[in-house]
Amino acid sequence: MSEIRTELKYLASHEWARVEEDGSVTIGITDHAQDSLGDVVYVEAPEVGSTVSVGEEAGVVESVKAASDIYSLVSGEVIAVNEALEDAPETVNASPYDDGWFFKVKPSDISELENALDADAYREIAEADE
Amino acid sequence: MGNKTVLFETHQEMQGKMVDFGGWDMPLNYGSQIEEHHQVRRHAGMFDVSHMTIVDVTGSQSKAYLRHLLANDVEKLGGEPGKALYSAMLNDSGGVIDDLIVYHMGGWYRTVVNCATREKDLAWMRRQADGFDVAINERPELAMIAVQGPEAIGHVGAVTSAARSAASAGLSVFQGVQVEEWFIARTGYTGEDGLEVILPEADAEAFWRALAQRGVVPCGLAARDTLRLEAGMNLYGNEMDESISPLAANMAWTLAWEPQTRDFVGRAAVLAERQRQPSHKLVGLVLEGRGVLRAGQAVIVDAAAQAPAKGVVTSGTYSPTLGFSIALARVPVEVGDTCLVEMRNKQVAVKVVKPGFVRHGQSLL
Numbered sequence: 001m002s003e004i005r006t007e008l009k010y011l012a013s014h015e016w017a018r019v020e021e022d023g024s025v026t027i028g029i030t031d032h033a034q035d036s037l038g039d040v041v042y043v044e045a046p047e048v049g050s051t052v053s054v055g056e057e058a059g060v061v062e063s064v065k066a067a068s069d070i071y072s073l074v075s076g077e078v079i080a081v082n083e084a085l086e087d088a089p090e091t092v093n094a095s096p097y098d099d100g101w102f103f104k105v106k107p108s109d110i111s112e113l114e115n116a117l118d119a120d121a122y123r124e125i126a127e128a129d130e
Numbered sequence: 131m132g133n134k135t136v137l138f139e140t141h142q143e144m145q146g147k148m149v150d151f152g153g154w155d156m157p158l159n160y161g162s163q164i165e166e167h168h169q170v171r172r173h174a175g176m177f178d179v180s181h182m183t184i185v186d187v188t189g190s191q192s193k194a195y196l197r198h199l200l201a202n203d204v205e206k207l208g209g210e211p212g213k214a215l216y217s218a219m220l221n222d223s224g225g226v227i228d229d230l231i232v233y234h235m236g237g238w239y240r241t242v243v244n245c246a247t248r249e250k251d252l253a254w255m256r257r258q259a260d261g262f263d264v265a266i267n268e269r270p271e272l273a274m275i276a277v278q279g280p281e282a283i284g285h286v287g288a289v290t291s292a293a294r295s296a297a298s299a300g301l302s303v304f305q306g307v308q309v310e311e312w313f314i315a316r317t318g319y320t321g322e323d324g325l326e327v328i329l330p331e332a333d334a335e336a337f338w339r340a341l342a343q344r345g346v347v348p349c350g351l352a353a354r355d356t357l358r359l360e361a362g363m364n365l366y367g368n369e370m371d372e373s374i375s376p377l378a379a380n381m382a383w384t385l386a387w388e389p390q391t392r393d394f395v396g397r398a399a400v401l402a403e404r405q406r407q408p409s410h411k412l413v414g415l416v417l418e419g420r421g422v423l424r425a426g427q428a429v430i431v432d433a434a435a436q437a438p439a440k441g442v443v444t445s446g447t448y449s450p451t452l453g454f455s456i457a458l459a460r461v462p463v464e465v466g467d468t469c470l471v472e473m474r475n476k477q478v479a480v481k482v483v484k485p486g487f488v489r490h491g492q493s494l495l
């Protein structure tokens with residue numbers, strides 16, 4: 001059974017979001033997502049300074065098995081990307097909620113997160129998918 | 131639920147992620163598929179391939195029958211038992227019904243065909259047997275374990291009987307031997323040295339566990355696919371099927387045209403195609419930048435043309451050994467040194483190479 005953290009928000013497409021103390025929002029993919037994808041070999045995150053929008057493709061994660069689009073849970077400016085994934089994409093498999101984060105957004109409207117799933121709602125989706 | 135091999139519970143116990151594969155519940159991976167891949171290239175790994183279909187051909191006309199059935203010629207196997215041959219089994223129009231390996235057992239033959247094509251293969255083999263004194267018997271009671279990698283033969287020798295150990299150490303490449311109820315062959319699907327062992331189901335679990343004890347890692351279908359693709363080996367259903375000529379699937383080397391009097395199934399159709407020049411061929415593609423080539427992506431051979439000739443990626447993956455993406459693709463024969471692949475709404479330039487990227491742990495590029 002994959003790990004689902006109660007403090008995070010989720011999308012049905014298997015991304016998570018964490019609101020940081022400075023008000024920024026960190027985005028990554030869930031433990032269930034990394035397990036389904038298998039060994040991650042490339043992460044294509046949006047560029048720092050670019051804008052992401054809810055519902056629009058923000059990046060791509062590729063495993064040996066498949067490519068999958070990445071969506072943000074909030075709209076706004078990308079203020080950081082996890083450059084460590086360039087040389088060590090396997091970090092996404094090893095630590096999907098911590099060291100394997102994808103990018104950080106300065107949200108233009110934090111209330112967008114209210115539309116995201118909580119841990120219980122996401123768990124139902126992840127379990128149905130197993 | 132699908133069919134299960136005798137090792138199903140052992141796979142689950144070893145954390146195998148079980149998936150459906152041609153109607154069988156088989157392990158996709160046990161952890162990291164990349165790590166399993168590296169173990170086979172550097173040391174040794176083992177694969178449960180008991181889902182594959184073993185079909186024994188016996189009877190006084192078994193050789194004549196196989197010389198009719200197969201595009202390659204079992205006459206090449208000589209008079210003594212032991213040698214193996216890779217062949218296509220064609221239909222009348224020259225399409226590939228399946229690819230298989232045939233072992234000369236001494237007076238009879240053992241074939242190993244794909245599991246996804248089992249029913250149509252058996253039906254075809256029986257239909258073609260009309261008029262020959264042969265018996266065609268499936269052997270579902272046998273398990274099959276492939277132990278692959280530079281250290282594989284040593285590990286097998288260490289965990290089995292003295293007779294089996296000696297016999298397997300003495301095998302040449304593409305040779306097999308029957309010893310104490312086990313058939314051991316120096317064949318595989320990884321581009322590494324190693325053995326494929328066909329054994330009674332009752333012996334399989336103990337053999338598997340003894341190998342694991344020695345550090346031979348269990349490997350799943352995912353690593354099997356990246357290994358065979360690095361080795362440039364075809365996968366039935368990807369590189370070829372009944373609509374595809376062996377000439378367009380890098381299988382010309384498996385077609386035995388001599389002697390001309392041997393009228394194997396599909397000969398006339400493939401010969402006619404060869405004489406008018408095939409339109410497509412199978413090549414290797416290399417993408418050294420980011421991204422992963424995937425089966426089904428379109429390949430553009432001459433971008434300057436009004437209506438560019440297109441090919442298709444038949445198998446694509448990330449190569450763990452090379453660290454970038456490789457693929458097999460069926461493309462128009464006029465392909466040059468580079469071409470374009472349509473990947474996720476972009477056209478990406480790739481190098482065109484011979485099919486085959488890694489052998490015995492070393493890059494062929």
